[in-house]
Amino acid sequence: MTDQIKGLRLDRRGFMGATTLGTGAALLGMSGAALAQGTPARRPSGAPQVDFPDDPRAFGGGPASARNRTEMDQRDCEVEGDWPVDLDGVFYRVGPDPQYPKPEAYVGDIPFDGEGHVSMFRIQNGHVDYRTRYARNARFVAQAEARRSLFGMYRNPFTDDPSVAGLNRGTANTQLFLHHGKLLVFKEDSPPVYMDPLTLETIDPEYTFGGRLDSQTHTAHPKIDPATGGLIGYGYESTGLLSKDINVYEADRSGNIFWSVNVAAPYAGMMHDFCVTQDYIVLYLTNMVADEARIRAGGVHFSYDSSAPCYLGVMRRGGDGRDLKWFTGPNLFCTHVMGGWNEGTKITIDWDGGEGNQFPFFPSLHEPFDPVKGTGYLRRFTVDVGSRTNDRFQSETIFPELQGVLSRQDDRFHTLPYRWGFLQVTGPNGGWGIIDHQEKTTRIASVPGYSLSEMTFVPRRPDAAEGDGYLIGLGSSTAEAGRSDLILFDLADIAGGPRARVKMPYRCVGQVHGFWANAADIPGAASGTGAA
Ligand code: V55
Numbered sequence: 001m002t003d004q005i006k007g008l009r010l011d012r013r014g015f016m017g018a019t020t021l022g023t024g025a026a027l028l029g030m031s032g033a034a035l036a037q038g039t040p041a042r043r044p045s046g047a048p049q050v051d052f053p054d055d056p057r058a059f060g061g062g063p064a065s066a067r068n069r070t071e072m073d074q075r076d077c078e079v080e081g082d083w084p085v086d087l088d089g090v091f092y093r094v095g096p097d098p099q100y101p102k103p104e105a106y107v108g109d110i111p112f113d114g115e116g117h118v119s120m121f122r123i124q125n126g127h128v129d130y131r132t133r134y135a136r137n138a139r140f141v142a143q144a145e146a147r148r149s150l151f152g153m154y155r156n157p158f159t160d161d162p163s164v165a166g167l168n169r170g171t172a173n174t175q176l177f178l179h180h181g182k183l184l185v186f187k188e189d190s191p192p193v194y195m196d197p198l199t200l201e202t203i204d205p206e207y208t209f210g211g212r213l214d215s216q217t218h219t220a221h222p223k224i225d226p227a228t229g230g231l232i233g234y235g236y237e238s239t240g241l242l243s244k245d246i247n248v249y250e251a252d253r254s255g256n257i258f259w260s261v262n263v264a265a266p267y268a269g270m271m272h273d274f275c276v277t278q279d280y281i282v283l284y285l286t287n288m289v290a291d292e293a294r295i296r297a298g299g300v301h302f303s304y305d306s307s308a309p310c311y312l313g314v315m316r317r318g319g320d321g322r323d324l325k326w327f328t329g330p331n332l333f334c335t336h337v338m339g340g341w342n343e344g345t346k347i348t349i350d351w352d353g354g355e356g357n358q359f360p361f362f363p364s365l366h367e368p369f370d371p372v373k374g375t376g377y378l379r380r381f382t383v384d385v386g387s388r389t390n391d392r393f394q395s396e397t398i399f400p401e402l403q404g405v406l407s408r409q410d411d412r413f414h415t416l417p418y419r420w421g422f423l424q425v426t427g428p429n430g431g432w433g434i435i436d437h438q439e440k441t442t443r444i445a446s447v448p449g450y451s452l453s454e455m456t457f458v459p460r461r462p463d464a465a466e467g468d469g470y471l472i473g474l475g476s477s478t479a480e481a482g483r484s485d486l487i488l489f490d491l492a493d494i495a496g497g498p499r500a501r502v503k504m505p506y507r508c509v510g511q512v513h514g515f516w517a518n519a520a521d522i523p524g525a526a527s528g529t530g531a532a
């Protein structure tokens with residue numbers, strides 16, 4: 001087969017579970033063995049039916065249970081244990097769920113290219129209502145009408161059907177935020193999709209903050225400043241495919257963009273997450289380079305280039321962007337920010353990452369994928385932007401006893417010095433890692449027999465102290481063929497196991513990331529009776 005599918009071996013059945021190794025492996029539930037090189041089998045050519053490949057290495061491949069593709073409503077799910085009756089809000093999640101099989105030429109496409117399927121658990125008075133909907137953006141609607149895939153490889157417009165030339169390729173499959181009353185669903189190659197936060201109806205397939213977003217792209221990991229309630233975001237490749245341009249903006253709590261600057265990266269590469277402190281914007285350019293030759297040859301957007309330096313880019317908030325300075329350090333491929341803050345010109349950021357490629361399904365240019373180098377650890381970056389001569393940042397591996405990825409924190413403390421962090425701990429004793437930066441201790445919330453998706457912190461009450469609350473997320477039962485539970489740990493008692501669960505009758509759609517919203521912030525939720 002063609003070169004872009006070499007090295008693919010994907011087990012989509014395990015999509016929700018964290019097992020070992022780096023971020024990509026955790027997201028896809030791949031074990032070390034599943035990372036071996038392989039070539040997906042061809043699917044029967046020309047079949048007009050919706051017939052996904054049996055080969056789990058192919059796009060959307062594997063047994064029928066590897067996909068979901070079913071929009072669901074379940075009022076009053078079956079609950080078990082002690083659901084806190086005063087918990088009132090929604091746990092949202094999103095992940096790729098292939099809408100159609102790819103034509104034969106593109107079966108080597110990667111799971112990150114699946115269409116975004118959003119799910120929500122509306123939790124109120126100890127009752128839980130479940131709902132899922134696809135993001136009905138331009139891509140989804142065009143393919144639904146054609147009853148087939150029209151978009152080729154991951155972030156490669158040259159592989160698209162001519163009928164969709166120029167159409168927004170976004171999949172809305174990575175993360176979502178509730179902000180200024182809107183559910184915004186993100187894919188880092190396109191503007192957010194605005195969905196109704198209770199019905200999950202798609203309201204605006206290309207939300208541009210009232211036309212003020214000065215970027216063709218938008219990160220999946222914007223940040224909320226707890227001091228103002230404002231939203232800070234950025235887009236890379238912001239002026240088009242392969243561009244080095246980056247747009248950074250800040251919107252107020254009502255979604256009005258009041259600050260926007262355009263800056264340039266040293267080269268075009270993946271910039272998946274960033275950090276905002278009270279005074280600074282911190283960008284990170286990874287050596288997952290946008291590969292023009294591969295794109296033109298019909299492959300995926302990125303290649304891992306271990307010879308390219310990663311850069312930490314720092315600039316002041318509210319400035320004109322001309323103070324942006326790029327620092328180099330140990331060449332770590334970092335993906336998700338736990339937290340960060342500044343004291344004067346001294347900036348500290350905790351970022352998980354590995355020494356090598358985090359995403360084995362993207363080709364490595366110079367060496368075979370190395371699962372050891374891909375293993376994630378929490379890295380503490382420090383840099384003093386007050387020093388004129390300094391062009392390096394420092395990195396220290398903290399809590400080396402924890403291998404993990406998909407860092408989270410109590411989001412109400414982003415931009416500020418923080419105490420509590422959460423890490424998806426990989427390896428044999430995996431689970432939801434709980435880090436106390438103050439006492440320098442770690443614990444792991446684990447559920448035997450389940451593989452866990454990324455956890456999200458839920459404050460016990462909207463005004464609870466930092467870290468006082470719950471961890472919520474999906475677990476997938478090994479004994480029951482991947483059937484899902486929504487699992488709730490009380491951080492005041494993790495040794496006792498989950499405080500409560502929702503027992504779903506099926507395997508829920510997989511996720512990349514999740515987000516908690518308090519009912520008070522969701523229009524119509526406070527007086528409503530849930531998702532029904
Ligand atoms: C990530 C996920 C993506 C993507 C780029 O987790 C980076 C990182 C689900 O899609 O397109």
Ligand code: FE
Nearest residue numbers: 220272336513
């Ligand atoms: Fe992410």
